[in-house]
Amino acid sequence: MYPGASLASAPPAPPADPSQRSLLQAQQIQNQLSTRDLLGCEVTLFLAFAHLRSADLLSKSDPFAVVSSFDNATRSWRPLGKTETIQNASDGSWVTTFNMRFVFEEQQPLRVEVWDHDSLSKHDFLGQAEFTLGNAMGCPGQTQMLRLTKPNKKDKKERGSIIVHIERQGDSLNDAKLRLQLSGTKFDSKDWGGLRASDPYFIIQRRVNGNLIKVHQSEWVRKNNSPVWKEVEIRMDKLCRGNADEVLEITVYDYDDGTSDDLIGSCTLSVNQLIEAAKSRNTFQVVHPPTKKKYRKSSYKHSGLLNVLNAAIIKSPTAEMLEYIEGGLNLSLKVAVDFTASNGDPNDPRSLHFFNPSQPNCYQDAIRSVGSILQAYDSDGIIGAFGFGGVFQGEVSHCFPLSGSSPDVNGIDGVMAAYQQSLGTVALSGPTYFAPLIETVAQIAYNPEQSQRSQTYTILLILTDGEVMDMDRTIQAIVAASGQALSIVIVGVGNANFGKMVMLDSDDALLRGPDGRVAERDIVQFVPFNRFNNRGDLLAKEVLHEIPEQIVSFFHKKRVLPNPPLRAPS
Secondary structure: OOOOOOHHHOOOOOOOOHHHHHHHHHHHHHHHHHHOOOOOEEEEEEEEEEOOOOOOOOOOOOEEEEEEEEEOOOOEEEEEEEOOOOOOOOOEEOOOOEEEEEOOOOOOEEEEEEEEOOOOOOOEEEEEEEEEHHHHHHOHHHEEEEEOEOOOOOOOOOOOEEEEEEEEOOOOHHHOEEEEEEEEEOOOOOEHHHOEOOOEEEEEEEEEOOEEEEEEEOOOOOOOOOOEOOOEEEEHHHHHOOOOOOOEEEEEEEOOOOOOOEEEEEEEEOHHHHHHHHHHOOEEEOEOOOOOHHHHOOOOOOOOEEEEEEEEEEOOHHHHHHHHHHOOOEEEEEEEEEOEHHHOOOOOOOOOOOOEOOEOOHHHHHHHHHHHHHHHHOOOOEEEEEEEOEEEOOEEEOOEEOOOOOOEEEHHHHHHHHHHHHOOOOEEEOOOOOHHHHHHHHHHHOOOOOOOOOOEEEEEEEEEOOOOOOHHHHHHHHHHHOOOOEEEEEEEOOOOOOHHHHHHOOOOOOOEOOOOOEOOOOOEEEEEHHHHOOOHHHHHHHHHOOHHHHHHHHHHHOOOOOOOOOOOOO
16 A cells, blocks of 8 residues: 555455456446447548658658647647658658547547657657548548648748548447337246236346346336337447347346346347348247246247347448538538627627627627538538628618628638628617528528439528527428428527527427428427537537438438548549
């Protein structure tokens, strides 16, 4: 024990029994799987370099690269690793690659520093480049060339470039789910001495370090020896570590209230066997172990049959969305800002529109945080910037261009400039109407040529400080737009009561319009900004996490598949 340590602070000793130790390790692995962030998908980063400036007098540099990622929690750069050194080269590529998790709704800044290796003295710094994983993913061929610079250096010397290339890690099943529905046929009756039907449920287990670990448990079905269980989706990494051939054990029990449940029987199979059985309608015999005489008789065959009604592997929405982006899908961003009077006089420091050069207001923070992620996938960089609820050109308008003429501006910086400029020309008014804005953007998003070759998708970001006053018409506009290539993200700014806004975010049931028409799919996500203590990065993560699934579901409904990946520019 080190000096000053107490017995109370010492960690508990591991179990002496090897079987107990392995069981503890298995449980720890299972706990890690349960808490793992499943958003996104795994990707690999490849690095190359071109036209490196030499730091040596008589030869070319011996370059190696150091890769770091920015940690939003600590607001600092965290090293991911470094490449090997390549001798005497100004152009080439490193063999070392970097695996990481791509999350669509996060910005994920990365930095690559390039150094000239010197075995006799201090390594020479050649330059660095910073980029986001999303920017690289949004480039044709997922390849981006970046000019090397030196921080705080004002000279414009050419230092060379790095070439960043991102690849998804094949069709990794770790990011997928198994959609599964099972039923049973003629299970043994276990209640009242076999006189009453069982209340069956099943559990799925896999082996970790020689021990069976439960990965799923179904609901129990009352008094039914031929039950049909609900369809479920189970994460593949939790179910079988992404290995569709790993042997699983499915055990069926009879549920008993107040006493221990009775074993009906079990069978062993794999995910691939489940999928095949769903196609061929094969069944699996549920067999009780020979613990009693009746189970040891030659006449005993099984205790019922397990049927696979449905079994299919569902890809991660982010991974599937990336397939569309790799094939040329273009995301178009539209931003709309609330100009109603409830925001307060922009000249008053208490106003939600007040400009502080050292501290962005909530509108600026939300636009920058969410827009910076989405603009990476917009090939032309043009963003539609709108306002609503203000006096525009002499009358109240519920959908007007922030720039005063055309809604199209260049990138997020263009949106910010148009927003600041409009506060000097547009008087705040009201009320808060969404329908004219949604109808206008839906018309812009409408693409009659949407097809296998022409793939576009629009995301409308609405920033508002209060409740919508035209709820019926807004719901009708959303329902009408639900069949189009459109998602709507609503961010509530300030401390107003946004209770009614939750109605538009129809996660539990699809929206129904006043005329009885039901939305084709859920296209709205609402989040109040103050829930995240005005942290823009956390806001972006929350409001964008449904976008990949909404994009994929739209193209599935239209039977439009991802195109072959675009080639990177030479």
